[in-house]
Amino acid sequence: MNIFMHELKAYRKSTIIWSLSLIAIIVIFMSMYSSFAEDAEDFKRILENYPEALRNALGFNQENFFTILGFYSFPLSFITLCAAIQAMNLGTSIVSKEVLAKTADFLLTKPFTRNKILTAKLLAAFVSIVMTNVVYFAAASFVALQVKTDDFSLKIFFLLSLTIFFIQLLFLAFGIIISVIVQRIKSVLTVSLATVFVFYFVGMFSDTTGDEVKRYISPFKYFDAAYIIKHSSYEATFLIVGAVIILLAIAASYVVYNKKDIHAV
């Protein structure tokens, strides 16, 4: 419990900053919606001139792009990208923070098992992510309700927003497994930015071809906004694959962390 509280406190500042940044992005984007909706017809005509591959990559291909939900899915992919960086940072720093600050000796000579330490840290990161999502969703839905021109399904809006959370969990898990395997990460941010962007671009390329199998490579493509808007649910296979990846990564992290030698600095 003490480690959990300590970690939560350590993450407090960054959680607040990340939450506010995400909110700022969504507020800026959504405030453009009303003028955007007015000019919908003109936009449609311009977009038709774009090559299909580009439209796919940018996510402009949905018929419902001009509804508020369709419009929302555009900034959503950008917000997801930012949120993924936050989660990856959290995950990577769980173990490497202690290595970098050379505090691992302090923590690991205390009368706790490594499992207990890792669990407390993991929970603190998890709670930080949950808080970010709660605050974000409250702000995003508030803004959406302010700028809407027609009624929309709040459930679908929630489902869309919740994809941020799922993708964050995936990157949190990636972060942890990397941080326990790599002996010494010099810069947490470099590692997380690189990983997140690689997945993001891989995701963009898989979009241009429309190949279903390639979607499995990038977590950013596990949740298709158009599908969610149409069916008001997620694609089950991708949910399962995502959950399995998270569980495997976390389980492996526990195993590796327990066997790992903590070297002197």
Add this chain to the structure above:
Amino acid sequence: MNVIEIKNLTKTYGKSRGISDISFNVEQGEIFGFIGPNGAGKSTTIRTLLSLIYPTSGSATIFGKDCIRFAPEIKKEIGYLPSEVFYYDNMKVKELLKYSASFYKKDCSKRIKDLAEIMDLDLNKKIDDLSLGNKKKVGIVQGLLHEPKLIILDEPTSGLDPLMQQKFFELLEEENKKGATILFSSHILSEVQRLCNRVAIIKEGKIITVEKISTLQENNYKKFKIETKYALDKDYFQIGGVNKLEVNNNVISFLFRGNINTVMKKIAEIDIANLWIEEPDLEEIFMHYYEKEA
């Protein structure tokens, strides 16, 4: 009763040497010295005892329990002070110590206050702003605040000024009197000599000898320096047990090992102006072990 029992402990890191086949025991209530130069394997041994690293083979028990399997339980009663201390920089000393205390299920607030007073440590400063010596003091308080039964110190005095070092040693002796066992690793022999009852000498990952400090000194030579009134025959002291005989005008010096009476008789027969007989200090014994092995 043995507080620490180390049996054939081996740790190899890839190609480079770690420790090999280390065995020794630390008895309850003693201050046990662990000496050797840098890189001899002192920290590796200690880090294995603390289950920070895992042995390649062999085992160790602390309080009779396997130090890996029962690590969390054992660590309740261990206080550890590493050679370099690092803490969360953005915390205040007080917060850090409170955090440290929260891992042990007892109230340590009074103890923290007392220790900080003895070590002259400002609890309200930020760790970031502390000098190396003051960080070390935080480490000392942190290592002792839960009144551990076993105190493990890994080259603890670096960064402490002589006055603080003195206070720290007094603190350790006091803890020892209250029943704490201490494992004291160092490459500075005078501090080991000052504190410890027994000592293990480690070299290149292997234990060379485990001895009482007093035995180490007894079994060793004595240093003689004699000033005579008149010049003596050069070979007057050339008897069994005498080494490194040097005659410089009226001053004769040599090392002697053996029955002290034989030398004393020889000295009694001559007219001397002055006489010095010295115990070799640990440094010399230590060098002796290292030279012999090399």
